[in-house]
Structures are given as structure tokens and as C-alpha cells.
């Protein structure tokens with residue numbers, strides 16, 4: 322069964338997303354495989370959204386990132 326990053330939802334079956342941590346992708350962890358802070362992940366997701374959704378501004382992307390992260394096991398309230 323395919324596994325997904327608990328923090329951002331990236332597919333862990335894809336080698337470019339595989340890091341040291343079992344349940345998190347390489348973008349969500351540091352070199353030791355430790356999960357980054359919520360703030361760091363939020364900035365990363367915001368930047369990712371803005372990189373391919375050309376019609377949204379930074380505050381909108383930030384809000385969408387917040388909403389998106391609430392669906393992730395690592396950040397669910």
C-alpha cells in the first residue's frame with residue numbers, strides 16, 4: 322500500500338520524497354529525519370501552492386496552506 326507523508330501528503334513511494342523518517346517526506350524533515358516545525362512546513366506548503374497556482378496572492382496561499390495542513394495527521398487539531 323502506498324504511504325503518504327503525515328505532514329504534507331507527499332507520496333512516500335516516490336524516491337525523490339523519501340527521507341530518513343518512516344512517516345515523513347524529505348521536505349518535512351531535517352537531515353536527521355526529525356519533523357520540522359509547523360511554521361516551517363506552513364511556509365513550505367504556502368510556497369508550493371504559489372508556485373503552481375499563479376492566480377493567488379501570498380495571504381490566500383497562506384490560508385489555503387493552513388486549511389490543507391489541518392487534513393494531515395501530523396497537524397490535525
Ligand SMILES: [Zn+2]
Nearest residue numbers: 326329346349
Ligand atoms: Zn512531507
